[in-house]
Amino acid sequence: MAARSAPCPPAEPAPLDCSFVENEELPSDFLADIRRLARSYLESSDPRLQSGFGGGPARWRTEREPILDAVETDGTLLDLGCANGFLLECLRAWGAERGLALVPFGLDLSAELIEVARQRLPEFGSNFYVGNAWSWSPPHRFGYVYSLADVVPLTHLGSYLSRLRREFLEPHGRLIVGSYGSLSRKVPPLNIEQLLPSYGLPLTGAATAGPGGIVRFAWAESAAV
Numbered sequence: 586m587a588a589r590s591a592p593c594p595p596a597e598p599a600p601l602d603c604s605f606v607e608n609e610e611l612p613s614d615f616l617a618d619i620r621r622l623a624r625s626y627l628e629s630s631d632p633r634l635q636s637g638f639g640g641g642p643a644r645w646r647t648e649r650e651p652i653l654d655a656v657e658t659d660g661t662l663l664d665l666g667c668a669n670g671f672l673l674e675c676l677r678a679w680g681a682e683r684g685l686a687l688v689p690f691g692l693d694l695s696a697e698l699i700e701v702a703r704q705r706l707p708e709f710g711s712n713f714y715v716g717n718a719w720s721w722s723p724p725h726r727f728g729y730v731y732s733l734a735d736v737v738p739l740t741h742l743g744s745y746l747s748r749l750r751r752e753f754l755e756p757h758g759r760l761i762v763g764s765y766g767s768l769s770r771k772v773p774p775l776n777i778e779q780l781l782p783s784y785g786l787p788l789t790g791a792a793t794a795g796p797g798g799i800v801r802f803a804w805a806e807s808a809a810v
């Protein structure tokens with residue numbers, strides 16, 4: 586396995602800057618694309634656009650709430666690639682409607698987006714971190730860990746998800762993986778529920794949502810049950 590870098594930064598809110606955590610292990614063109622996208626999110630004040638979603642409020646809930654199908658208990662919820670923290674804020678509110686108490690944690694490569702997330706959820710400001718999900722070492726384990734598949738290149742996905750399952754989850758925790766297709770670009774989502782078992786991650790459940798199943802989610806239990 587590739588060597589991992591030291592834990593990325595501060596548990597306490599840091600001054601706003603535009604830097605990103607460098608990590609030579611992921612291809613530089615991949616990281617450059619993420620930087621470009623993150624900057625484009627901040628051109629809008631709309632919280633969904635700041636999360637990279639252009640489909641409006643109704644589709645936002647339809648296409649994001651199924652993440653909670655994997656969440657059956659109160660607990661901590663880490664979003665790897667949390668952008669402005671809006672997804673975490675919504676999952677916390679939608680979870681409360683289901684009687685679930687979720688404590689949000691987030692990680693993003695973009696220091697600017699993490700600053701916005703800390704302002705969005707000031708009560709949980711110290712739960713937001715700047716770092717690269719590929720190499721980040723969490724300060725503790727979590728009950729639920731959510732990651733989009735595309736925060737690493739597809740070539741790295743099996744190794745990435747296996748590490749999350751091994752090192753990020755509490756016993757009986759759940760790793761939830763999402764893939765968002767694009768209607769406008771006619772790009773389907775990844776078939777996550779087939780990919781997980783192919784990486785040796787036993788599938789616990791799966792969900793699809795949106796027009797034509799444009800988003801897919803699948804989840805696996807912790808390795809340490």
Ligand SMILES: C[S@@+](CC[C@H](N)C(=O)[O-])C[C@H]1O[C@@H](n2cnc3c(N)ncnc32)[C@H](O)[C@@H]1O
Nearest residue numbers: 623636637666667668672693694716717718736
């Ligand atoms: C499309 S947004 C997702 C926002 C929210 N998690 C959601 O699912 O709606 C993707 C975010 O992931 C971040 N990101 C992409 N790759 C990352 C990586 N390797 N480590 C940390 N953050 C990453 C980007 O900066 C961006 O803010």
